Amino acid sequence: MIVVIENLIGIIWMDTFKISKSQYIRGLQCPKSLWYFTNQPSLCKDQFNGHNTLFGEGIEVGMLAQNYFKNGITINFDLSRISESTANTKDAVKNGCKVIFEATACTKDGVLSRIDILKKVDSSEYWDLMEVKMSTEIKDHHLDDMAFQRYVFLNSGYKIRKSILMYINNTYVRSGELSLNDLFILKDCTDDVLKRLTEVKKTIERLVKTVNSKDEPNIETGNHCKKPFVCEYNAHCSPKVTKNPVNEIFSSSQKLNWLKDNGIKDLKNIPKDFKMTEREAIAVRSVKKNKVHLNKKEIKNFLNKLIFPVYYLDYETFFPAIPLFDNSKPYQQIPFQYSLHIQNEIFGSVKHIEFLHGEKTDPRPSFVKNLINNCGDIGSIIVYNKAFEARINKELGENFPKWNRKLLSISNRMLDLLLPFRSRMIYHPKMRGSASIKKVLPAFVPELNYNDLEISEGTSASLAYLKFIKNLATDEEKNHIFKDLKKYCALDTYAEVILLKFLFESCSSE
Ligand code: SF4
Numbered sequence: 093m094i095v096v097i098e099n100l101i102g103i104i105w106m107d108t109f110k111i112s113k114s115q116y117i118r119g120l121q122c123p124k125s126l127w128y129f130t131n132q133p134s135l136c137k138d139q140f141n142g143h144n145t146l147f148g149e150g151i152e153v154g155m156l157a158q159n160y161f162k163n164g165i166t167i168n169f170d171l172s173r174i175s176e177s178t179a180n181t182k183d184a185v186k187n188g189c190k191v192i193f194e195a196t197a198c199t200k201d202g203v204l205s206r207i208d209i210l211k212k213v214d215s216s217e218y219w220d221l222m223e224v225k226m227s228t229e230i231k232d233h234h235l236d237d238m239a240f241q242r243y244v245f246l247n248s249g250y251k252i253r254k255s256i257l258m259y260i261n262n263t264y265v266r267s268g269e270l271s272l273n274d275l276f277i278l279k280d281c282t283d284d285v286l287k288r289l290t291e292v293k294k295t296i297e298r299l300v301k302t303v304n305s306k307d308e309p310n311i312e313t314g315n316h317c318k319k320p321f322v323c324e325y326n327a328h329c330s331p332k333v334t335k336n337p338v339n340e341i342f343s344s345s346q347k348l349n350w351l352k353d354n355g356i357k358d359l360k361n362i363p364k365d366f367k368m369t370e371r372e373a374i375a376v377r378s379v380k381k382n383k384v385h386l387n388k389k390e391i392k393n394f395l396n397k398l399i400f401p402v403y404y405l406d407y408e409t410f411f412p413a414i415p416l417f418d419n420s421k422p423y424q425q426i427p428f429q430y431s432l433h434i435q436n437e438i439f440g441s442v443k444h445i446e447f448l449h450g451e452k453t454d455p456r457p458s459f460v461k462n463l464i465n466n467c468g469d470i471g472s473i474i475v476y477n478k479a480f481e482a483r484i485n486k487e488l489g490e491n492f493p494k495w496n497r498k499l500l501s502i503s504n505r506m507l508d509l510l511l512p513f514r515s516r517m518i519y520h521p522k523m524r525g526s527a528s529i530k531k532v533l534p535a536f537v538p539e540l541n542y543n544d545l546e547i548s549e550g551t552s553a554s555l556a557y558l559k560f561i562k563n564l565a566t567d568e569e570k571n572h573i574f575k576d577l578k579k580y581c582a583l584d585t586y587a588e589v590i591l592l593k594f595l596f597e598s599c600s601s602e
Pocket of ligand 1: 128311326327330
């Protein structure tokens with residue numbers, strides 16, 4: 093809940109404070125990332141972009157976690173007066189407060205941490221540390237986080253009993269008022285935290301030394317660049333040194349290591365006898381010849397499954413951490429929009445229908461009613477990644493059993509246009525190893541792409557709608573959001589129309 097603020101502390105207060113919790117976690121993932129973060133902050137310009145709504149949800153989860161406990165006091169935090177926050181926390185303790193939110197502690201040698209909830213153990217001098225996460229499971233880095241907090245509070249004079257993680261129960265189904273007892277899971281992680289505690293001091297010393305070094309650490313990119321967080325310095329650490337990088341096609345570290353050891357960076361230089369899967373070989377051949385790979389027989393088999401009229405369909409969903417509606421769970425994908433192009437014959441004209449729920453109410457009932465009406469009873473329904481739309485239909489059927497049969501029938505009529513591209517029945521060198529419609533469309537139809545759209549991918553669509561439904565958008569913003577959402581979703585289904593046409597044309601040409 094307080095990561096952003098701690099990041100800022102990292103930038104502004106390194107002279108005074110040696111290390112904060114988020115820097116510690118960053119350094120554990122990669123010391124080089126921590127070095128960049130503290131020594132070259134300008135490299136990380138976009139860290140807050142596009143995530144305001146997510147952070148908004150983080151604040152809301154934090155507030156609900158505070159409501160879970162009664163009569164707590166909150167320690168205000170001001171970047172320019174950190175020592176005041178630590179003193180205020182001590183004062184709250186002296187004054188007999190039993191629950192302190194955002195308690196702040198700093199060791200004598202400048203290691204700073206805050207804890208979401210510091211809770212007194214009844215009739216004792218001990219405290220429990222409670223860390224709140226938006227996550228629905230305990231992750232390894234949560235335990236590192238908690239070990240760091242425990243170290244700081246212990247070394248700032250607090251007696252600590254348990255380290256408890258408070259996270260979101262994704263099996264909770266809302267019914268009426270939000271039930272905080274059911275929404276949160278409280279898990280005692282003390283044993284796991286204690287196992288890590290012995291390493292914290294040594295790790296802090298190592299990381300502080302790294303940060304203070306004039307030279308950046310010599311660390312190569314690898315799997316650690318993505319876990320537990322996607323590192324924002326990836327473009328800096330692995331600048332594109334060649335036109336067709338081998339890692340666009342190969343993911344096996346064994347193959348990548350062999351290629352690296354042999355100085356092969358570009359797909360064009362892959363040796364003939366290099367062992368590859370059929371999918372990899374198709375992509376490599378396509379790049380080497382700079383030619384589209386086409387397996388007409390397989391594509392014809394795919395196209396033969398089509399039944400007209402054909403419906404080209406795409407859903408947009410949002411997934412609030414806190415369930416907003418009855419009969420929904422935390423992070424459940426709630427569909428709020430679809431686009432539908434309908435075509436009666438091969439190469440025929442298309443009619444466009446769209447649905448976007450414009451009220452701040454549960455979109456699912458109107459979504460389902462309109463969908464069932466618009467999709468008719470016969471004809472193939474083209475989707476791009478059937479697993480997603482079929483899963484949404486399944487959940488809608490479970491939530492609204494009276495529509496289950498019709499939703500199932502829609503799913504049964506679905507034909508997945510992703511298949512020919514993912515299985516490489518057809519492959520364009522410009523797909524760059526991806527079958528995402530965002531890569532496939534401009535590869536085959538360069539004049540059509542998502543570049544000029546304000547909303548150009550699913551997560552932005554979801555965050556934009558969340559902003560509207562949570563009353564965080566003005567009327568003017570709402571109009572913009574809706575206009576952008578309609579453009580984005582319509583392009584997804586229009587892309588399906590164009591790509592299917594392209595497949596038909598490719599198979600009919602000699
Ligand atoms: S991209 Fe990888 S190697 Fe570079 S700083 Fe990030 S985690 Fe470290």
